[in-house]
Amino acid sequence: AQSVAQPEDQVNVAEGNPLTVKCTYSVSGNPYLFWYVQYPNRGLQFLLKYITGDNLVKGSYGFEAEFNKSQTSFHLKKPSALVSDSALYFCAVRDSLPPVNYGGSQGNLIFGKGTKLSVKP
Amino acid sequence: NAGVMQNPRHLVRRRGQEARLRCSPMKGHSHVYWYRQLPEEGLKFMVYLQKENIIDESGMPKERFSAEFPKEGPSILRIQQVVRGDSAAYFCASSRIREGDNEKLFFGSGTQLSVL
Numbered sequence: 001a002q003s004v005a006q007p008e009d010q011v012n013v014a015e016g017n018p019l020t021v022k023c024t025y026s027v028s029g030n031p032y033l034f035w036y037v038q039y040p041n042r043g044l045q046f047l048l049k050y051i052t053g054d055n056l057v058k059g060s061y062g063f064e065a066e067f068n069k070s071q072t073s074f075h076l077k078k079p080s081a082l083v084s085d086s087a088l089y090f091c092a093v094r095d096s097l098p099p100v101n102y103g104g105s106q107g108n109l110i111f112g113k114g115t116k117l118s119v120k121p
Numbered sequence: 122n123a124g125v126m127q128n129p130r131h132l133v134r135r136r137g138q139e140a141r142l143r144c145s146p147m148k149g150h151s152h153v154y155w156y157r158q159l160p161e162e163g164l165k166f167m168v169y170l171q172k173e174n175i176i177d178e179s180g181m182p183k184e185r186f187s188a189e190f191p192k193e194g195p196s197i198l199r200i201q202q203v204v205r206g207d208s209a210a211y212f213c214a215s216s217r218i219r220e221g222d223n224e225k226l227f228f229g230s231g232t233q234l235s236v237l
Binding site: 006009034036041042044045048090108109110111112113114 | 125127128156162163164165166212225226227228229230231
């Protein structure tokens with residue numbers, strides 16, 4: 001069964017410092033990995049995804065994530081945090097082996113519990 | 122493109138009443154997903170629908186909950202005889218089927234259901 005874990009409920013960072021939000025996963029096949037961000041009173045927004053290719057994936061708002069197969073991790077990173085980055089971040093995973101009746105579209109994404117990022121001035 | 126539209130934004134119901142949550146996917150999207158966000162629990166998948174078909178309802182509670190996505194009109198998540206434990210934020214997302222499209226989802230702003 002597929003699963004995803006975000007071990008930190010909250011991450012506190014000073015503005016200008018680098019940030020890391022951790023994510024580990026478990027799937028049967030190859031993972032499709034995603035990061036979404038949720039600002040207060042808003043729906044989730046896509047940040048970036050890893051399907052295949054380079055292990056370092058660059059996404060929106062200066063974020064990037066590194067896929068590490070041996071550690072089954074997909075940590076979200078940013079070299080220099082902004083106060084406006086404060087939000088709830090969700091890691092999500094989908095197994096590359098969806099049920100046969102899915103008809104080619106997306107199967108279920110499994111989301112982590114979310115990590116609250118707080119960036120202080 | 123107006124994005125994924127959910128209404129109402131806030132819905133208050135008393136125990137035993139029915140709640141109907143609506144979701145209009147993005148233009149051109151024919152796949153709709155419903156998620157429930159409970160405090161401290163993140164997002165939980167509920168159901169995945171295509172037009173007029175339920176593809177996967179493995180995350181739906183067996184009783185009181187139902188979903189539809191008719192040929193015309195929005196997708197509806199219906200909760201009958203609501204209980205306090207149903208209080209949560211319900212998010213709808215949509216995607217467009219395309220070969221090789223390993224998708225990102227587009228989410229609505231959610232409906233906050235409060236059961237008194």
